[in-house]
Amino acid sequence: MAQVWCLLAPSLAIFLLYRILPLLWNGVLSFEDWSPLKPAHWIGFENYNEMLFDDDVFWQALWNTLIFMASAPIGIVIALGLALLVNAEIRGRDVYRTIIFLSYPMMTVAVAIIWRWMFDERVGLINYVARSLGLVDRPIEFLNSFNWALPSVIAANTWQMLGFYMIILLTGLQSIPGELHEAAAIDGAGARRRFWSITLPLLRPTLFLCFVIGMLNSFTSFDLVYVMTGGGPGRATELLITYIYKLGFSQTRFDYAAAVTVFFFLLLVSVTWLANRISGRDAGAMRMD
């Protein structure tokens, strides 16, 4: 038995050190007034009071994070379409899958630079196409515009996540027994009817899984936002995670950053729990009508 614990020890030590201990430390730190140069003292809920009642940036960052999260279904729906297409028996489908998935394992910092260049107001491809088609008469400064910056970042993020959603949905599609479709086809159900009555209900847990991944992604997209806009212009693209980073490492307010992190983590856990709850209630159930 001792052997087993020896084998587990290094991994356990890493997780305790970099997962569990930080959670606890964040909790403690959020109730303290502390910076590396002065001793800590307990101040109760003061950090939380400041966050909730006296910090507009926090609310802006929270709102942006929620918009980011709410945009995940757009990517998931597109990915579902792509997954259905690459699930068809056609020549070269592996090549299509690879191309569509390729953006996911790429370094996000590089993705951010690529999309900065695509959105560039002088020679960016997007402005060029929009101007050539006569959609706009003056170039749009996407990343410097209060209205366009957040949608632009979300578009870049969707581009990167699309392939991942597609692969997950594809796994879900492939786990649906083929006989169901065949039986329904014999009973005279058309392709559209089979999609709504068989594919979609059986895919429901997978769709929720994608939503949980997208939600997690909206909470953790630090690299993309930091490099594309740095949270700007103003605070137009500030997310909770970029705000936490700035509080901690530009303003050295570790205590306050810890309070925001605790809020961030609780929000994440409750949304995940909620999504699981909704999907779990009749996961895999079929509509019989």
Add this chain to the structure above:
Amino acid sequence: MHRYPRWPIHLALLAASFLMLIPFYWVLKTSVSGENIFAYPPSVVPKEPHLFYYVDVWYYIPFARYFLNSVAVSAIAVAANVVLNAMAGYALTRDFAGKGLVLMLFLSCMMVPFQATIIPAYLITGRLGLLDSYLGLALPQCSTIVCIFVFKASFEAVPQSLIDAARIDGLSEWGIIWRMMIPLAKAAVATNVILSFIWSWNNFLWPLIVTRSADMQTLPLGLARFLSYQEDTTGALYAFCIMVLAPGILLFLLAQKEFIQGLTSGAVKA
């Protein structure tokens, strides 16, 4: 199943592939020809392509140093992941008191994104005296729960009689893992290698927090820094971009199957 025409599917997928690839093309084009930001319209095909920007990268920034740092950190992370995850994965195939607790701990750790730990993780690394070091850069990623489960699933497929036979022959637990299990679990090793490599190679937030000296910066940091120095008008930035992306893309194309298997198994478990 009745037949349906295939060309609309091909058409839709070709359009999707085109949209996915066009950003790469735009950057590749700039990396070989630069871009005159005062000339409109931008050229769609590179004019007089050349590779000088790829040479410039070596002069503008300490590319070799960044590359070396990234390789060192990734090497530590990959080696540690294979060794530690194989040990933990094997331990989890055995029955022992407290196994349920360990599994619960692992699953709950999966719920904690790294981003939610940055402040204390920085303070802890500071207390350990590992700020600004390769080990400090790699340590939080030295073992991954998803990859432990990949090993566990693969080890569970090995018949118990084979393990018993090895024990009777006098092989220690350590010997069983390295001489018997690992050779039987090559796919799991490949999954571990590629996942931990990509995660560590692409990591930006953690190096941004723990590195202080310019000498310890990894490629993603160097890239972000280059952007802030040069603004985004020079072809060299995009050449740098391509040079940084190449190893990851190459490795992904070589081990695509293992990568996707690892990811989906992890995602479905989570």
